[in-house]
Amino acid sequence: MSENANGYKIELKNVKKRFGQCEVLEDVSLTIESGEFVAIVGHSGCGKSTLLRMIAGLDVPTEGTILVNEKEVTGVNSQVRFLFQEARLLPWKSVIANVIIGTPDKNEATAAQSLERVGLINKKHEWPKVLSGGQKQRVSLARALAGRPNVLLLDEPLGALDAFTRLDMQELIEKLWLEQGFTGILVTHDVSEAVKLANRVILMEDKEITLDMKISLPRPRQKDNDSNYFEHYILDKIMKLDEKAAEVRREDYAI
Numbered sequence: 001m002s003e004n005a006n007g008y009k010i011e012l013k014n015v016k017k018r019f020g021q022c023e024v025l026e027d028v029s030l031t032i033e034s035g036e037f038v039a040i041v042g043h044s045g046c047g048k049s050t051l052l053r054m055i056a057g058l059d060v061p062t063e064g065t066i067l068v069n070e071k072e073v074t075g076v077n078s079q080v081r082f083l084f085q086e087a088r089l090l091p092w093k094s095v096i097a098n099v100i101i102g103t104p105d106k107n108e109a110t111a112a113q114s115l116e117r118v119g120l121i122n123k124k125h126e127w128p129k130v131l132s133g134g135q136k137q138r139v140s141l142a143r144a145l146a147g148r149p150n151v152l153l154l155d156e157p158l159g160a161l162d163a164f165t166r167l168d169m170q171e172l173i174e175k176l177w178l179e180q181g182f183t184g185i186l187v188t189h190d191v192s193e194a195v196k197l198a199n200r201v202i203l204m205e206d207k208e209i210t211l212d213m214k215i216s217l218p219r220p221r222q223k224d225n226d227s228n229y230f231e232h233y234i235l236d237k238i239m240k241l242d243e244k245a246a247e248v249r250r251e252d253y254a255i
């Protein structure tokens with residue numbers, strides 16, 4: 001938990017999601033406390049992004065309820081910000097103008113402070129097209145955090161970055177979470193990233209939560225034997241689930 005906890009509590013109660021005949025989530029219940037940072041890992045297509053989209057009010061559960069700050073989600077909430085795999089900057093606006101969009105009162109000074117925090121104040125008058133992928137994602141982070149949101153949803157935002165930039169961004173996200181204390185939910189395929197950033201890692205498999213593990217490591221986090229222990233534990237669990245799924249498939253084929 002960040003010492004500056006300023007985040008909203010998030011509750012999912014018996015959430016089910018179907019797209020047509022396809023059931024994506026089956027009875028998911030989960031409570032994320034104010035200021036927690038939770039990472040969700042799981043195979044492609046298991047419903048991680050769908051879960052985030054429903055918390056953001058961009059999609060609705062087929063059954064069940066989602067509460068953010070004790071209020072049922074009925075649409076988009078400006079205190080809940082989303083970071084996607086692509087930076088999604090407006091190409092016809094300068095860097096600073098993109099960040100101003102994220103401020104509650106369209107305030108340039110607030111936007112500049114946010115750019116300062118991500119180390120890009122010197123790029124404020126540039127166009128997005130001249131920035132590297134990592135810089136674009138920093139601007140996107142500055143825009144998302146400029147309004148001091150209570151919740152930040154991160155859907156694989158570092159997935160397209162090279163390994164060095166990715167590590168830098170992880171450090172930055174951890175630092176900003178410690179400073180601002182929002183509730184964070186990160187969807188990632190990278191277990192080491194999950195262990196670096198989250199104080200709780202959730203594994204989703206087969207339409208439900210199959211592991212909910214606290215990561216009790218000091219911050220800022222280093223990669224060491226303790227973090228390796230958590231990574232190996234989670235990877236082992238994923239491999240066991242894979243083996244079980246393969247066994248079920250083999251039985252199906254035998255029939």
Ligand SMILES: Nc1ncnc2c1ncn2[C@@H]1O[C@H](COP(=O)(O)OP(=O)(O)OP(=O)(O)O)[C@@H](O)[C@H]1O
Binds near residue numbers: 024042043045
């Ligand atoms: N709008 C939609 N209409 C129909 N099916 C959808 C829709 N959105 C998602 N799905 C399906 O729901 C399932 C879960 O999708 P989702 O994007 O949540 O998975 P994910 O775990 O985030 O995957 P990935 O890790 O590959 O991003 C997939 O089978 C997907 O095809």
